[in-house]
Amino acid sequence: MADDLMEKIVSLCKRRGFVYPSSEIYGGFANVYDFGPLGSLLAKNIRDLWIKKMVQEREDMFLIDGSILMHPKAWEASGHTTAFTDPLIQCPVCKKRFRADKIEGWELKKNNLTGQWEVLKQGSLVCPDCQGNLIPVVKEFNLLMATEVGSVTGEKTKVYLKGESCQNIYLDFLPIRDTMAVKIPFGIAQIGKAFRNEITLGKFLFKVREFEQMDVEYFCAPEESDKFYEEWKKIRFNWYLEEIGLSKERLRWRQHSPEERIFYAKDAWDIEYKFFDEFEELEGVHNRSDYDLKQQGKFSGKTLNYFDPINKKRFIPYIIECSGGLQRSFFALLVESYREEMVKSEKRIVLKIKPVLAPYKTAVFPLVANKQELIEKAKKVFNLLKPEFMTMWDDIGNIGKRYRRQDEIGTPWCVTIDYQTLEDDTVTVRDRDTMKQERVNTKNLIQYIQEKLR
Numbered sequence: 001m002a003d004d005l006m007e008k009i010v011s012l013c014k015r016r017g018f019v020y021p022s023s024e025i026y027g028g029f030a031n032v033y034d035f036g037p038l039g040s041l042l043a044k045n046i047r048d049l050w051i052k053k054m055v056q057e058r059e060d061m062f063l064i065d066g067s068i069l070m071h072p073k074a075w076e077a078s079g080h081t082t083a084f085t086d087p088l089i090q091c092p093v094c095k096k097r098f099r100a101d102k103i104e105g106w107e108l109k110k111n112n113l114t115g116q117w118e119v120l121k122q123g124s125l126v127c128p129d130c131q132g133n134l135i136p137v138v139k140e141f142n143l144l145m146a147t148e149v150g151s152v153t154g155e156k157t158k159v160y161l162k163g164e165s166c167q168n169i170y171l172d173f174l175p176i177r178d179t180m181a182v183k184i185p186f187g188i189a190q191i192g193k194a195f196r197n198e199i200t201l202g203k204f205l206f207k208v209r210e211f212e213q214m215d216v217e218y219f220c221a222p223e224e225s226d227k228f229y230e231e232w233k234k235i236r237f238n239w240y241l242e243e244i245g246l247s248k249e250r251l252r253w254r255q256h257s258p259e260e261r262i263f264y265a266k267d268a269w270d271i272e273y274k275f276f277d278e279f280e281e282l283e284g285v286h287n288r289s290d291y292d293l294k295q296q297g298k299f300s301g302k303t304l305n306y307f308d309p310i311n312k313k314r315f316i317p318y319i320i321e322c323s324g325g326l327q328r329s330f331f332a333l334l335v336e337s338y339r340e341e342m343v344k345s346e347k348r349i350v351l352k353i354k355p356v357l358a359p360y361k362t363a364v365f366p367l368v369a370n371k372q373e374l375i376e377k378a379k380k381v382f383n384l385l386k387p388e389f390m391t392m393w394d395d396i397g398n399i400g401k402r403y404r405r406q407d408e409i410g411t412p413w414c415v416t417i418d419y420q421t422l423e424d425d426t427v428t429v430r431d432r433d434t435m436k437q438e439r440v441n442t443k444n445l446i447q448y449i450q451e452k453l454r
Contacts, residue, residue, distance in 0.1 A: 009334050016409050031208045041359035050214050054189050061187045066168025072159050077299035080163050083115035086199050088141035093132030099199050100138045112263045145195045165192035165213040170292045185220035205327040212326035219317035229287045229320050236322045245354045246336050250274040264291035273332045283324030290316040351410035358410045361389035367418040369395040378417040
């Protein structure tokens with residue numbers, strides 16, 4: 001059942017232009033995907049809503065757009081060059097690589113300072129793919145992607161693509177502190193690319209090599225960190241529940257165990273979503289203490305602190321981090337929204353996405369495609385709506401097929417121009433979810449849709 005639903009969503013994404021395998025004309029490139037025309041709009045709407053809620057509607061947040069490349073010392077300071085590892089085990093027969101901690105029976109423990117993995121219990125040595133015998137040796141596999149800058153061979157500098165997007169924020173703490181006249185507590189937000197050399201890939205958009213993270217790093221006084229941590233946990237859970245529209249039954253919190261939690265974190269919880277049969281991480285909300293600013297200050301020689309003018313006290317702020325994946329939110333939204341319904345003995349596939357997030361808000365149809373007067377009037381309505389909303393023109397096939405096509409991509413309202421429109425300037429507006437139709441005068445059409453979007 002779960003695999004069947006996964007296949008249906010993957011098929012829908014490709015068939016309707018949400019997601020394409022990258023470089024498909026060359027056979028594809030494993031676990032790298034492009035957002036298509038529909039997917040890019042849905043992703044943009046998720047980003048825009050996140051910025052609106054996390055930055056625009058708050059008084060204490062600043063938005064940045066950091067570069068993908070940073071000074072390599074930043075990754076030494078953060079510990080990524082040594083500790084950003086997964087446990088690798090290999091099959092000599094099919095040459096596949098696997099995460100040992102994901103194979104039946106294996107128990108491992110990671111040293112978060114060195115990145116080394118200790119085998120507590122050896123599990124199955126049967127290759128999950130070819131049933132050959134695995135090599136019973138666990139190696140540390142660093143997830144950072146390395147590249148080089150410079151044009152002269154022998155003089156190039158080794159740098160890294162961002163393993164996590166939040167590092168820009170720590171590096172920009174000092175200039176933001178000095179240029180924006182900030183007062184603690186305050187936050188810095190960013191939606192940025194991240195790259196990882198994953199051992200185990202798969203599950204469509206859930207685990208990919210290139211992805212976007214939506215990060216909030218909230219800086220506060222150490223003694224207030226517990227209070228703000230609880231506040232941000234509520235804010236971020238409600239984001240998925242109220243803004244994205246995920247169901248409460250499919251969302252849950254999971255606290256990191258002492259063994260799993262990174263050594264410098266005071267506390268760490270994940271928001272998880274039940275994608276199919278299992279709960280998987282959507283976002284991590286962590287109290288990271290003052291570790292990040294201390295480390296970047298130590299390696300850079302700069303003092304990344306804050307002076308409280310009221311208490312006349314200087315301190316290194318604690319950081320509350322909220323880090324979620326755009327692709328995972330996108331994927332969860334599709335899983336949540338996908339429906340199959342029987343309408344008059346025919347199956348209707350519909351994406352019941354919240355209208356504010358839908359790629360297209362409206363679609364405009366002439367009732368038939370061979371009547372010039374209907375086409376001309378429909379074009380006028382289309383041009384009326386286009387500056388206000390993402391609007392699709394559709395005149396292919398009969399009206400029933402057009403409705404089904406728009407249902408499948410989640411368009412909330414379809415506007416049909418018919419012969420009555422030529423008489424009284426009213427159009428038929430059909431609701432995606434209820435399939436009910438309503439006559440609306442064209443002069444009131446923009447206001448009608450705006451009120452529905454609210």
